[in-house]
Amino acid sequence: MxxxxxxxxxxxxxxxxxxxxxxxxxxxxxxxxxxxxxxxxxxxxxxxxxxxxxxxxxxxxxxxxxxxxxxxxxxxxxxxxxxxxxxxxxxxxxxxxxxxxxxxxxxxxxxxxxxxxxxxxxxxxxxxxxxxxxxxxxxxGLNEMRKSSDVFRQISDNEYIYVQNFNSKAGIAFKFTLAKFDKNNKMVFKIDADKIKYNPSSKNYTMFQYRKRTLGLLNDKLEKSPKRDTIFNFDLEDLAPTVYVAETLSFGELNKFIDRERQRGxxxxxxxxxxxxxxxxxxxxxxxxxxxxxxxxxxxxxxxxxxxxxxxxxxxxxxxxxxxxxxxxxxxxxxxxxxxxxxxxxxxxxxxxxxxxxxxx
Structure with missing residues (x-):
């Protein structure tokens, strides 16, 4: 030089x-x-x-x-x-x-x-x-950090969830729906609940006014319960990530996050x-x-x-x-x-x- x-x-x-x-x-x-x-x-x-x-x-x-x-x-x-x-x-x-x-x-x-x-x-x-x-x-600000209404997510290859409103601080989602489809895109079952709450101590979810319809060849099977505890393979945080979440991820994490979000639609x-x-x-x-x-x-x-x-x-x-x-x-x-x-x-x-x-x- x-x-x-x-x-x-x-x-x-x-x-x-x-x-x-x-x-x-x-x-x-x-x-x-x-x-x-x-x-x-x-x-x-x-x-x-x-x-x-x-x-x-x-x-x-x-x-x-x-x-x-x-x-x-x-x-x-x-x-x-x-x-x-x-x-x-x-x-x-x-x-x-x-x-x-x-x-x-x-x-x-x-x-x-x-x-x-x-x-x-x-x-x-x-x-x-x-x-x-x-x-x-x-x-x-705290309410603007996440999209808290009409949240739609794909959580697996054949499972989709929807919530009308979501409160991340309380860990509660309202008007919850989960639908599962088979390989031919025909619905296998659909779960509805007026409210779903995450329990940090037991690592599970409580659904209120639980309803499940399982589709059959001749008759559908209906299940109802005022309250039902279960485990799902998603985190409530994943329902509505912060609006600036992509800016907070390192290069490798960002690529993985984008792949996951693309699969979820x-x-x-x-x-x-x-x-x-x-x-x-x-x-x-x-x-x-x-x-x-x-x-x-x-x-x-x-x-x-x-x-x-x-x-x-x-x-x-x-x-x-x-x-x-x-x-x-x-x-x-x-x-x-x-x-x-x-x-x-x-x-x-x-x-x-x-x-x-x-x-x-």
Whole structure:
């Protein structure tokens, strides 16, 4: 690695770290000012608040790292251009592609770090951040943590359950139905109960106003009981996982969870797939945004660094807009999640190629 490579790479990484250290405390201050009243009302202890802001730091650093990286590259590259350092480097016979090499090395370093964070560190931070937010900072947060009405799940290859309402705190589900089918998709039996309650001590379930209909060739068999204890091969927590459950799982756990939810016919499968695909797309965006930032800021402009930063901020907001819009479309529409998650990178990748060609000229 040459002196120029070390010089640019050092500026690349140090400016990125400084950008994070500058903006994250600002984000924490703004968050505290908005939510301090809710924390005081709920009498949250200082230790819980400290843990929350530690998780907050990791969560938002990972979420916004492409934008911080983008702005930091524009910042220090514009300084190089204004000091005519880039002109001196290119005048020495170094090609623009060779000039880009330390930037690509820096993007690779940041991307690998982001990938490992997304796989292992961010899920834990996301769980702590969201648990605190739903517990203390939202008016009806505990009830919003889970889908609590009209829950339908497939618990095995031929068994399906449905509950009209679900109370996770009490471990009670109302208007419970379990139906089992044979290989020909004909119903074998159906169980109904007005209420089902999980008993933690005995690890079983109590059904109230139990009714079971077993279908026969000539006659159906009916069973009724005001109360019936039984064991099921599902957990009440599985009926309604937290709305942010995918964000709290490590890479291996997330893949297993998605496979299980797909077998169960979960209506939220696209939401979980968006979380999975973003674990790959966010690190890749570091390369694309780095190339765009260098192409935009490597030439001197009349407006100086201010003009480059203005262009960079505008592009950053457009990227965020694309990322949010297509993420929501993947969850709420028929657009394939993989395509929706990667559209921002595809669009900005094309823009990066175009800007890079112009910068070389």
């Amino acid at each position: 040459s002196i120029i490579d070390k010089y640019i790479l050092k500026r690349y990484l140090s400016t990125f770290v400084v950008m994070l250290l500058m903006f994250i405390p600002i984000g924490i201050v703004i968050d505290v000012s908005e939510k301090v009243n809710r924390m005081l009302q709920n009498k949250v202890v200082f230790k819980a608040i400290a843990i929350y802001y530690f998780d907050f730091t990791i969560y938002f650093a990972n979420l916004l790292f492409p934008i911080f990286l983008f702005l930091s590259v524009i910042w220090f590259t514009s300084k190089l251009a204004n000091n005519t350092e880039i002109i001196a480097i290119l005048s020495s016979g170094i090609s623009f592609n060779r000039f880009l090499r330390p930037y690509i090395i820096g993007a690779t370093t940041v991307s690998l770090f982001s990938l490992l964070m997304g796989f292992y560190l961010v899920p834990s931070a996301s769980e702590g951040f969201n648990n605190f937010r739903y517990t203390y900072l939202r008016g009806n 979960s209506s939220s499968i696209n939401t979980y797939l968006v979380v999975l695909y973003k674990k790959y797309s966010i690190p890749v965006s570091a390369f694309i945004l780095t190339i765009i930032a260098v192409a935009v800021s490597s030439m001197k402009r009349r407006g100086g660094m201010g003009m480059n930063l203005a262009i960079g901020i505008a592009l950053a907001f457009i990227y965020i807009f694309f990322d949010k819009i297509f993420g929501v479309l993947a969850e709420k529409s028929s657009i394939p999640p993989l395509l929706a998650v990667w559209i921002p990178n595809i669009v900005f990748g094309i823009l990066a190629i175009y800007l890079l060609r112009n910068a070389k000229r």
